[in-house]
Amino acid sequence: MKNIFILFFTLVFFSFSFSALAQREGWESLPDEELTQKEAELRINKFVTENNNLKTKLAAIEADVDRLKKELDEVNKQIKDCNASIYSLVGATEADVSKFRQKLGVIDGKVRQMKGLSEDVRADKTDEIKALENELNEMRMNKISCIKEFYDKIISVARDIRGLYAEKKIKEYVVGTWAENRDCLWNIAGKVEIYGDPFQWPKIWQGNTTQIKNPDIIFPGQRLTIPPAGPLTPEEKKAERKYWRNKRAMMESDQTGKKGE
Secondary structure, eight states, rough: OOHHHHHHEEEHHHHHHHHHHOOOTTTGSGGGGGOOOOHHHHHHHHHHHOOOOOHHHHHHHHHHHHHHHHHEEEEEHHHEEEHHHHHHHHHHHHHHHHHHHHHHHHHHHHHHHHHHSSSHHHHHTTHHHHHHHHHHHHTTSGGGGSSSSHHHHHHHHHHHHHOOOOOOEEEEEEEHHHHOOOOHHHHHHSTTTTOOOOHHHHHHHTTTTTOOEEEEEEEETTTOOOOOOOOOHHHHHHHHHHHHHHHHHHHHOOOOOHHHH
16 A cells, blocks of 8 residues: 555656656747647647636627617617607708708808908999808808707807908008108008008009009109009019019110210
8 A cells, every 4th residue: 555655646746747747847938849749739728717717708709799889779778769850840950950050061161261361352242242251140040050060150150250250451651751751652662551562563554544654753742552462463563574674674775875976
């Protein structure tokens, strides 16, 4: 009996020793081809366990997704039923409301574009602004405008439209003398309170053609209209080019005359 116990403990010892040898320190980071059979089995069992855990989590997530989808479908159905009741109260269909929404969006887009324009430019678009206001007021007469989705938005757009109206800021400049003020179109345009840019002088010329026939000649006391600042218009550029062509032709003619003398 004693020999049997000795043999049993010897087998257990060797089995434990082999098992320990099979699991070398740091074996988890070794490539698959360098693992012992025992280590490979342990790695496979680990992957199987992790895979099963992930499948369990996935199944739980899919169950939650299905539940949430059903809840969302129910909420959407309630919203649709609620909207249908509201539309019925204002005597409109879903198509009518969609058309109303699109039309309001177009007006809002035009208003936002105009808000980016200068006051002088908006002053020239008073008729367009008035047309937008009339179109919005017409929409306000529709019962659909009472729906909360549109009510606050229409008030906001109406406020923005009222803010678009502007008066053109036309400046005026009284020409001084050359001796005291050194006033010429070039110098006037260069004044900080005018354009701060002498190259803008064609604007003053073209804005006062009834008074200024020759841009080289202005008179003290003339009241000149100062157009809004900005890049030269095509007409202003064309007038400037013509001025310089005539100026050059006159200079060449003078030089030819002097040579003839």
